[in-house]
Amino acid sequence: MILGKLITFEGIDGAGKSTHLAYFADLVKARGQRVIVTREPGGTPLGEKLRDLLLHEKMHIETEALLMFAARREHLAQVIEPALARGDWVISDRFTDASFAYQGGGRKLAEQKLVALEQWVHPHLQPHLTLLFDVPLDVARSRLDATRELDKFEQEKADFFAATREGYLRRVEQFPHRFRVIDSTRPIETIRQELRDIAATL
Numbered sequence: 116m117i118l119g120k121l122i123t124f125e126g127i128d129g130a131g132k133s134t135h136l137a138y139f140a141d142l143v144k145a146r147g148q149r150v151i152v153t154r155e156p157g158g159t160p161l162g163e164k165l166r167d168l169l170l171h172e173k174m175h176i177e178t179e180a181l182l183m184f185a186a187r188r189e190h191l192a193q194v195i196e197p198a199l200a201r202g203d204w205v206i207s208d209r210f211t212d213a214s215f216a217y218q219g220g221g222r223k224l225a226e227q228k229l230v231a232l233e234q235w236v237h238p239h240l241q242p243h244l245t246l247l248f249d250v251p252l253d254v255a256r257s258r259l260d261a262t263r264e265l266d267k268f269e270q271e272k273a274d275f276f277a278a279t280r281e282g283y284l285r286r287v288e289q290f291p292h293r294f295r296v297i298d299s300t301r302p303i304e305t306i307r308q309e310l311r312d313i314a315a316t317l
């Protein structure tokens with residue numbers, strides 16, 4: 116049974132979603148809600164091992180998609196489903212929309228294969244709310260370059276990220292009721308104000 120809510124954060128690398136995750140979790144906690152903050156790929160000991168492989172090893176695109184969903188299956192079983200059944204809220208740094216955007220959009224894996232995996236791994240569960248942090252590619256790239264050592268995905272070329280961003284925007288068109296697109300080119304404080312407004316409506 117689902118008593119809690121699943122809220123997911125999405126966006127291309129460098130869009131700014133990690134910057135806002137803890138802030139948003141605190142807003143929800145301040146409303147008296149128990150909150151679990153987690154991430155994908157990862158969120159469990161096995162999932163974190165799979166994350167390490169996914170972010171650093173070269174592999175076939177279908178292997179990549181299958182491992183993303185394998186990590187997700189474990190995450191659902193160990194963390195997300197028990198939390199939602201307790202009535203806790205789960206805020207996840209990425210979930211299945213990332214597979215549609217990165218493996219579907221970026222890597223061009225057939226969408227029907229991803230739909231089949233989604234049907235297998237979580238036929239009934241969808242996020243209650245998904246915040247998509249959206250920025251043009253050049254903004255995301257300059258933010259990434261400024262800060263960190265790049266993993267396998269972050270080393271991809273601009274056309275990969277253009278296709279990934281398009282993949283996310285297609286998901287918004289398909290499921291407009293659960294997405295909020297955040298214009299992440301604005302200053303952090305302006306985005307925080309929008310997050311406060313969103314948290315107040317939950």
Ligand SMILES: Nc1ncnc2c1ncn2[C@@H]1O[C@H](COP(=O)(O)OP(=O)(O)O)[C@@H](O)[C@H]1O
Pocket residue numbers: 126127128129130131132133134135248258259262299300301302303306
């Ligand atoms: N609205 C913003 N304006 C300016 N810089 C930002 C903004 N949001 C995030 N950043 C910076 O961009 C970089 C990438 O942000 P991060 O949250 O790690 O991205 P993501 O988790 O989406 O990959 C960080 O250095 C962060 O401080």
Ligand SMILES: Cc1cn([C@H]2C[C@H](O)[C@@H](COP(=O)(O)OP(=O)(O)O)O2)c(=O)[nH]c1=O
Pocket residue numbers: 128129133154155156183208209210211212213214215217218266268269
């Ligand atoms: C969940 C998920 C992530 N990814 C990718 C997107 C990211 O490039 C990478 C890890 O995500 P993320 O945790 O956002 O990386 P970082 O902490 O470095 O910002 O995994 C997929 O390709 N498919 C998926 O289903």
